[in-house]
Amino acid sequence: MSSMRDEFTSTMDEAMAVDPRLALVLADISVDRVRAARRRHPDRVINVGIREQLLVGVAGGLALSGMRPVVHTFASFLVERPFEQVKLDLGHQGVGAVLVSSGASYDMSYAGRTHQSPGDVALIDSLPGWTVHVPGHPAEARRLLCESLPGDASVYLRLSEAVNAEPFIGAGFQVLRRGGRGVVLAVGPMLDRVLAATAGLDVTVLYTATVRPFDAAGLRAAVDGASADVVLVEPYLAGTSAHQVAEALTDHPHRLLSLGVRRDREVRIYGGMADHDVAHGLDEQGIAASVRAYLG
Numbered sequence: 689m690s691s692m693r694d695e696f697t698s699t700m701d702e703a704m705a706v707d708p709r710l711a712l713v714l715a716d717i718s719v720d721r722v723r724a725a726r727r728r729h730p731d732r733v734i735n736v737g738i739r740e741q742l743l744v745g746v747a748g749g750l751a752l753s754g755m756r757p758v759v760h761t762f763a764s765f766l767v768e769r770p771f772e773q774v775k776l777d778l779g780h781q782g783v784g785a786v787l788v789s790s791g792a793s794y795d796m797s798y799a800g801r802t803h804q805s806p807g808d809v810a811l812i813d814s815l816p817g818w819t820v821h822v823p824g825h826p827a828e829a830r831r832l833l834c835e836s837l838p839g840d841a842s843v844y845l846r847l848s849e850a851v852n853a854e855p856f857i858g859a860g861f862q863v864l865r866r867g868g869r870g871v872v873l874a875v876g877p878m879l880d881r882v883l884a885a886t887a888g889l890d891v892t893v894l895y896t897a898t899v900r901p902f903d904a905a906g907l908r909a910a911v912d913g914a915s916a917d918v919v920l921v922e923p924y925l926a927g928t929s930a931h932q933v934a935e936a937l938t939d940h941p942h943r944l945l946s947l948g949v950r951r952d953r954e955v956r957i958y959g960g961m962a963d964h965d966v967a968h969g970l971d972e973q974g975i976a977a978s979v980r981a982y983l984g
Contacts, residue, residue, distance in 0.1 A: 692829040692847040693790045697721040699830050700758060703837055704729050709756040710837065715743045717761040717790075744770040747785045748777030756786070756837065762796070763789035763805035763846065771811055779815050784842040788833070792848035792877075793924050793949050794964045797957075806949035810928045812844045813900065819843045820900035822876035822923065825855035828897045848923065850877035850961060856895055861906030865893040870917035870983055871910045875899055875929075878921045878970070885976035889983070891919075899929055904936035916942035919979055923970070925949050945982045947975060 690698075697718060704710045704725055711732045712722065719726075719735050726733040732755075736742045740761065747757035759766065766789045767774065778785055793806040812818050819841055823829040829847055836843040856862055861873065864883065867890040874882035879895050886893060892914045896903065899922075911918065916937070922928055926948030933944055947969065955967045965971040969978060 689851070690826050691849065692823060692826045692851070693718065693721070695826040695830045696760070696788055696790075696833060696845075696847060697725075699833050701725045703834070704732060707756070707837065708732075709754070711750050711755045711757050713743055713747050713750070713757050713759045715740050715761045715765065717765070740765045741770045741773050744773035744785075745777045748773070748781055748783060751778070751783035751785055751840070752781065756840070758786045758788060758837070760788045760790075762791040762803060763793075763808045764791065764803055767808040767811050767844070768805055774812075775815060778842060779817070784840040786833070786836045786843045786845065788845045788847065790847045790849075792846060792850065795849040795961060797959055797961060797964050800958065801954070801956075806924045809844075809846065809899065809922075809924045813928065815842075817842055818900055819898070820846070821898050822846045823848075823897045824852040824876040824879050824895075826851065827855035828857060831855075831857055832897065846876070846924075848877050850923070852877060852880045856897070859898070860903035861894040861896050861910065863892065863910065864895050865891070866913070867891040867893075868914050870915045870919065871907070872919040872921065872979065873907070873933075875920075875922045877923050878975075881970070881972045881975055882921050884972045886979060889979065891979075891983070899932075902929065902932040902936065904932070907933065907936045908940065911937060911940060911942065916940055917945075917983060918942055919945045919947065919982060921970075921975060922946075922948040926951055943982075945978065947978055 750757040796803040821832040869890040927946035
């Protein structure tokens, strides 16, 4: 299986050949993966070097000129470091871009805290009008990128090395399992471990690769068919979508358990992704223990 990042670069190569509006803006990261596209479109594959504020500023200028910029680097350098430029050079100027990150929350845990970005979706969520995709499979990443390229919308596509065994292509919340004791919502790469963790439990399992806009109607429908005990499992800061659940169920008494990257302290370990999953309770066993304790 190719990685999400491989799917991104190959899809961009194909798309740039047919759409002259597209411009790919890089900050050294993945330059080696787009050599063919750079040769074919030297004026539309732009590497600004390790200057992430400039990366987003250039994207804003390209958008103002009528181009469709696709901006790529690691999540910590795409959202956190140049957040002011995302807010002003894109949002405040009323122009859109497709921001495509890799590295997710801690894919590159060996590189330390500088390369970890569990707060990226929460930051983007503080700005109005953004669509946020969190694919769980390379095929989903390709599909969501292709859907994001036309037009002028503001889109954040969050790629990860963590993947599910198979893709689920569809809009809104997809029902993968039905039960009556509660509703467990798995986001992107969390799906396979959520399915394994809830095996044998009488719960409805929902899946989505798109968290903004939030499918409030889909969640309400699931809760109407089950207990209003909701478990939200996200691969970034725990509770990032809690306010969306609350708004969706404003007139429906409910309980909510938010699972994700812990907020109470910084996890100061290196190790691999699996070590960090355990530290945050996001491995299969950790999710199973949390859900079972919550549901009693």
